[in-house]
Amino acid sequence: xxRILLACSxxxxxxxxxxxxxxxxxxxxxDAEIWxxxxxxxxxxxxxxxxxxxxPQMRFMKKKFAVTADEVGIPLDIIDPxxxxxxxxxxxxxxxxxxxxxx
Amino acid sequence: xxxxxxxxxxVLMPIAEKLNNNRYLSALRNxxxxxxxxxxxxxIFVVIANLPFLDRVLSExxxxxxxxxxxxxxxxTLSIMGLFVIIGIGYKMVEGRGGEAIYGGVVAIASFLVLxxxxxxxxxxxxxTSSLGAQGMFLGIxxxxxxxxxxxxxxxxxxxxxxxxxxxxxxSRSFSALIPVTLTLTIFLAVRVLFSFTGFETVQNxxxxxxxxxxxxxxxxxxxxxxxVLLIQVFWFFGLHGQIIVNSVFDPIWYSLNDxxxxxxxxxxxxxxxxxxQFIDTFIVGIGGSGxxxxxxxxxxxxxxxxxxxxxxxxxxxxxxFNVNEPLIFGLPIIMNPLVLIPWLLAPVVVAAVTYFAMSxxxxxxxxxxxxxxxxxxxxxxxxATGNNLMGAVMQLINMAIVFVIWLPFIKLLDKQYYGxxxxxxxxx
Numbered sequence: 081x082x083r084i085l086l087a088c089s090x091x092x093x094x095x096x097x098x099x100x101x102x103x104x105x106x107x108x109x110x111d112a113e114i115w116x117x118x119x120x121x122x123x124x125x126x127x128x129x130x131x132x133x134x135x136p137q138m139r140f141m142k143k144k145f146a147v148t149a150d151e152v153g154i155p156l157d158i159i160d161p162x163x164x165x166x167x168x169x170x171x172x173x174x175x176x177x178x179x180x181x182x183x
Numbered sequence: 184x185x186x187x188x189x190x191x192x193x194v195l196m197p198i199a200e201k202l203n204n205n206r207y208l209s210a211l212r213n214x215x216x217x218x219x220x221x222x223x224x225x226x227i228f229v230v231i232a233n234l235p236f237l238d239r240v241l242s243e244x245x246x247x248x249x250x251x252x253x254x255x256x257x258x259x260t261l262s263i264m265g266l267f268v269i270i271g272i273g274y275k276m277v278e279g280r281g282g283e284a285i286y287g288g289v290v291a292i293a294s295f296l297v298l299x300x301x302x303x304x305x306x307x308x309x310x311x312t313s314s315l316g317a318q319g320m321f322l323g324i325x326x327x328x329x330x331x332x333x334x335x336x337x338x339x340x341x342x343x344x345x346x347x348x349x350x351x352x353x354x355s356r357s358f359s360a361l362i363p364v365t366l367t368l369t370i371f372l373a374v375r376v377l378f379s380f381t382g383f384e385t386v387q388n389x390x391x392x393x394x395x396x397x398x399x400x401x402x403x404x405x406x407x408x409x410x411x412v413l414l415i416q417v418f419w420f421f422g423l424h425g426q427i428i429v430n431s432v433f434d435p436i437w438y439s440l441n442d443x444x445x446x447x448x449x450x451x452x453x454x455x456x457x458x459x460x461q462f463i464d465t466f467i468v469g470i471g472g473s474g475x476x477x478x479x480x481x482x483x484x485x486x487x488x489x490x491x492x493x494x495x496x497x498x499x500x501x502x503x504x505f506n507v508n509e510p511l512i513f514g515l516p517i518i519m520n521p522l523v524l525i526p527w528l529l530a531p532v533v534v535a536a537v538t539y540f541a542m543s544x545x546x547x548x549x550x551x552x553x554x555x556x557x558x559x560x561x562x563x564x565x566x567x568a569t570g571n572n573l574m575g576a577v578m579q580l581i582n583m584a585i586v587f588v589i590w591l592p593f594i595k596l597l598d599k600q601y602y603g604x605x606x607x608x609x610x611x612x
Contacts, residue, residue, distance in 0.1 A: 089427045092558070093509035096502055119203075120213055137424040137509065140200040161422055165513030167498060 084114045084176045086159075087122040087145070088135030097159070100169025101176075112173075123148045131179045132156040133172065136164050155179040188519060192421050199423045207328055208431040210275040214327070215434055217271030218264050219554075225261025226553040226567075228253050229445070235571050261445060261554070263315035264438070269295050269323040276331035282338055286360045287331045293364075294330035294371040295323050298386045314387060317442030321395040322387055324435055330367050337363035395439065402436035403458045405539050412467055412535045416528050419473050422518040426473050437463060445552025448570055454549040457542045461550035465568040465575075466538045467531055470561040470583055472508030474527055475534065477561060478586035479511065482594045489601035492594075505558045515597070522600075523593055530589045534582045547578040 084101070086094035094116035105112040117125050119141055126132055126148050132155075134141055139158045149156040157179055163171040202208055232253040238246050260267075273291025278284035296310065299319065303311045313319075338359075346354060374386060383389040401407050411429050418425030437460040444454045471477025480503050483496040499511040517523055541547040551570030559567065561583065562576040569575030 088509075089424050092507045093502070096507065096510065120209075120216070135509065136422050136513065137419070138203075138427075140196060140203055140423060143200065144204050161513045161516070161518060165495075165510055165516055167510055167514075 081111045081113065082177065082180060083128060083130045084112060084173075085122070085125050085129035085132045086114070086116040086135070087119055087125075087132060087141070088116070088138050089119055091116040091118045091121075093137075094133075094135050096167055097164070097169060097172060100167050101173045102169075104169040104173050110173075126152050126154060130154055131176050131183075133176060133179075134158045136161040153183075155183045188421075195418060195421050195423060199418060199428050202428050202431050205431075206276070206279055210272050210279060210328070210331075211324060211435070212427075212431050213275040214268045214271030214324075215438070217274070218267035221260040221267055222264050222554045223556055225257035225259070225264075226555065228256030229261065229449070229551070229553050230567055230571060232257075233571050257445075257449070258312070261552075262442070262449075263312050264442065265317070265320045265323045266292065266315045268320070268438075269327045272324060272327035273331045276328065277335055280335045282335050283360065286364065287334060290334045290364050290367050291327040291330045293368055295319070295326045297368060297371040298322065298326060298375050300385050300387060313446070317439045317446065318391060318395075319387060320435055320439045320442070321398070322390040325390065326371070330371065333367040333370060334363045337366050399436050399439050402433065403440050403456050405458075405536065408458045408462075408539070409532055409535055411463070412531050413528065415468075415473055416531055419512060420518060420524065420527060422513070426468060433463075434460070441550070441552050441554065443552075444550060448551040454551065457539055457549050459550045459552065461553070461555060461568040462538070462542075464557050465550065465555060465564045466578060466582060467535055469506055469555075469557060469559070469564045470579060470586070471503045472506045472511075473531075474508070474512070474517065475531060475582065475586045476508045476511045477503050477506075478530075478583045479515075479590050479594065481583075482587055482590050483598075486591070486595055487598045489598050489605055491601045491605065492598050504560050506560075507558070522597055526590045526593045530586045533589065534585050537585060538578060538582060541578060541581075546574075548572040548574050 086098060088094040098114050098116045101114050102112070105114065115125075119138060122132065122141075122145060126145075132145060132149055134145065134156065136158055142156065142158060145156055157175070159172055160175070162168075163175075232250050237249065241249060269291050270288040274284045274288035276291075277287025299310060299314050299322075301308060301310055303309050315323075378384065378386045378389060381389070383392070411433055415425035415429045418428050437458070440456045441459040441461060444456050444459055447454050467475070471480065476499070480496055480500050483492050484500075487493050487496065495511065495514045499508065499514065502508070502510060512518060515523065517527055538547065542549050548569040550568050551572075553568055553570060555564045555568045561579050565575035565577075565579035566573060567575075569578075
């Protein structure tokens, strides 16, 4: 079971990506819980996640989130803008799994 | 060009970081978030209370009774939104410092009430609702910041009442909030007393005249609005969420203006302001998202030949109706794309100016103070935001047409480029 958390300003545009990522995970037969939250809820939800991905438009949050991510011991990164624009569930899922693996 | 872009990004990134992550500004943003469900609840009932044609269907008495019955819904929420913002800020400030947040909320509201004159004309023992709404907004925000900080400071100083041995520890803990709250409120009481000796008489007056009025006067004007709109676009051009960054500074102003319009709308007076929260959210941003990209999607559907563009239109269309446009911003792409810089910056500025003049001449109705959730589709949002006025939707339609015309040549150009690339790629080598 992998738990992937996405965060942006209000969790709207990242939730678009969540749908695509869930579909991709299902196709691969991967047991995954993927969800999107607004920036204020992210620190709390990080405790329940294996990885945090930040929408590129909120990339200025990375430094602040990195502190909490470090405390709970999960990796985080900014979603690549091109994959974000294409709502590319496959690429972002790969990225999330890679981050978890290398943690 | 790349060097210059990089340089600009290096300037904007820290600004975005500072504005978004600043403790006070993020408590302010979260404070408004706490109030938002209540604000929207109140707005829904303003809309229902002012449904069209009802005044013609019902008798004059019946219509008045109907409006009176629904009145408390907005009077208890939207009209006194300052109250909830203050509690939210106080709560979030103390929460951010790792303290017992609920005390932050109550100490903020108590401090604000200590400073608020509890008298209305001849009647004493009342709290004028106007001071809990637009008029007290700035005082409330400052009070919440300062009281929460003071409370947390006194908590950290660890000033507690020492109980003799044998007193259960739960008893002394129950006093843990007592001293910080007492000290904080005493300070605010002293401030109130001091101000009563000045020409301003109340702190409320002082902040309102010296801070709130000048700031809202500036914020309600066209120049400041154009600057705000332009800043949103510039931040987004670098892929930074411009709306959230600019809002953290402008929201107190825009919400105060909004509440003043609501008060006028409900008492049937002429609406004092053009620029309000809803002017920005409904007429500038609320047409597909920042940059009013719903029109850009229409342009794509009508003229685009390249596969890349057509795919993007399909991807960005459904979410664009609900004003979520990240797929388009990152997919077209708009970010860092010099080809679309001109329409991206120009369109919202032109639209803001046109809407402003249309509203000042009375061609289009001014926002009535109703807060419409930002995900509400265009046309519907324009109708609701102007107090159920079809001309509000017409204004949005005009704005969409303006954006369409400004973007048309640029999308054609970009599409031609993509189409050419696709043809070359398809050719057998």
